[in-house]
Amino acid sequence: MTNISLESRLGNQVFPNLMTNASGVMCISGEELDKMLESNAGGIITKSATTNYRPGNPTPRQQLLELGSINSMGIPNEGLDFYLKFVLDHQNNEKPIILSVSGLSVEENKELFTQIQSSNFNGLIELNLSCPNVVGKPQVGYDFPTIKEELDTVFSVCDKQIGVKLPPYFDFFQFDQVAEILNQFPIAYVNTINSIGNGMAVDLKNESAYIKPKGGFGGIGGEFIKPIALSNVRAFRKRLNPEIQIIGTGGIKNGSDVFEHVLCGADIVQIGTELWREGTGVFDRLADELKIIMEEKGYTKLSDFRGKLKEL
Numbered sequence: 611m612t613n614i615s616l617e618s619r620l621g622n623q624v625f626p627n628l629m630t631n632a633s634g635v636m637c638i639s640g641e642e643l644d645k646m647l648e649s650n651a652g653g654i655i656t657k658s659a660t661t662n663y664r665p666g667n668p669t670p671r672q673q674l675l676e677l678g679s680i681n682s683m684g685i686p687n688e689g690l691d692f693y694l695k696f697v698l699d700h701q702n703n704e705k706p707i708i709l710s711v712s713g714l715s716v717e718e719n720k721e722l723f724t725q726i727q728s729s730n731f732n733g734l735i736e737l738n739l740s741c742p743n744v745v746g747k748p749q750v751g752y753d754f755p756t757i758k759e760e761l762d763t764v765f766s767v768c769d770k771q772i773g774v775k776l777p778p779y780f781d782f783f784q785f786d787q788v789a790e791i792l793n794q795f796p797i798a799y800v801n802t803i804n805s806i807g808n809g810m811a812v813d814l815k816n817e818s819a820y821i822k823p824k825g826g827f828g829g830i831g832g833e834f835i836k837p838i839a840l841s842n843v844r845a846f847r848k849r850l851n852p853e854i855q856i857i858g859t860g861g862i863k864n865g866s867d868v869f870e871h872v873l874c875g876a877d878i879v880q881i882g883t884e885l886w887r888e889g890t891g892v893f894d895r896l897a898d899e900l901k902i903i904m905e906e907k908g909y910t911k912l913s914d915f916r917g918k919l920k921e922l
């Protein structure tokens with residue numbers, strides 16, 4: 611299978627294979643980021659950064675479930691300086707590193723993007739508009755005028771390559787309206803989807819919630835959410851300007867899930883819950899499984915089938 615390539619391009623970055631971690635998993639501490647560097651992932655994304663260090667929500671705040679995960683982390687992170695230094699230190703690494711940013715207000719994002727603009731970073735920057743787990747803060751991704759305000763603001767201070775992480779949408783009206791806003795900006799890519807917000811998982815034995823913040827409500831990831839992730843990749847691929855690329859995130863557990871994301875239109879994919887469950891060996895397993903499927907189908911590169919889902 612040596613003639614099968616999983617290489618993919620996103621913006622000005624070439625990923626030796628199309629898989630990275632999903633932000634929040636294996637990317638908070640320097641130790642975790644170093645493990646990602648050593649892994650066979652094709653790239654890395656950092657934990658969504660705020661201006662200052664945040665301890666995040668009280669624990670327990672994350673739990674693996676049989677078919678996925680629930681979490682309400684509250685963006686625990688080291689602060690932008692730490693992640694910006696990491697991406698600058700590894701700027702010429704063969705694995706591209708995406709810098710994720712999640713200010714808690716339009717004003718904070720303006721300052722964060724101003725700081726990034728004045729640095730030498732020349733890779734991809736991701737604006738997270740979809741964190742469901744900050745107590746007292748609604749998800750910007752469900753407030754369409756604020757999406758526009760956020761984008762107007764960051765593009766007014768930063769002319770580097772910017773992508774946007776979106777929450778899942780569930781209605782064609784939402785796909786249409788969000789795509790219409792995104793198409794007005796020189797966005798490099800859309801990353802879809804973040805966790806499905808405010809799910810509930812019950813610990814039957816103890817008759818309790820699994821996690822402490824918000825009375826047990828938390829973001830759902832993993833196998834549970836794949837159909838919603840695929841629908842969002844597909845819906846945005848059909849609506850966005852062709853130059854806006856797509857990261858497919860959500861529910862990837864096997865090589866076939868990666869194949870399905872690409873078939874729906876993903877340029878690269880990210881793995882969250884399954885990386886948490888399995889560790890960085892997941893990238894080797896997924897690459898092997900995907901290559902076997904591609905070989906069976908006679909494909910040698912991702913562009914042979916990207917976006918080519920047949921509609922009946």
Ligand SMILES: Cc1cc2nc3c(=O)[nH]c(=O)nc-3n(C[C@H](O)[C@H](O)[C@H](O)COP(=O)(O)O)c2cc1C
Nearest residue numbers: 632633634658803804805831832860861881882883
């Ligand atoms: C523990 C945890 C922390 C997360 N933190 C972030 C984050 O900081 N920024 C972000 O954009 N997404 C965050 N996410 C969402 C993931 O990046 C991903 O979109 C979601 O988990 C769906 O992928 P999966 O089904 O592979 O888990 C987090 C997910 C988990 C499980």
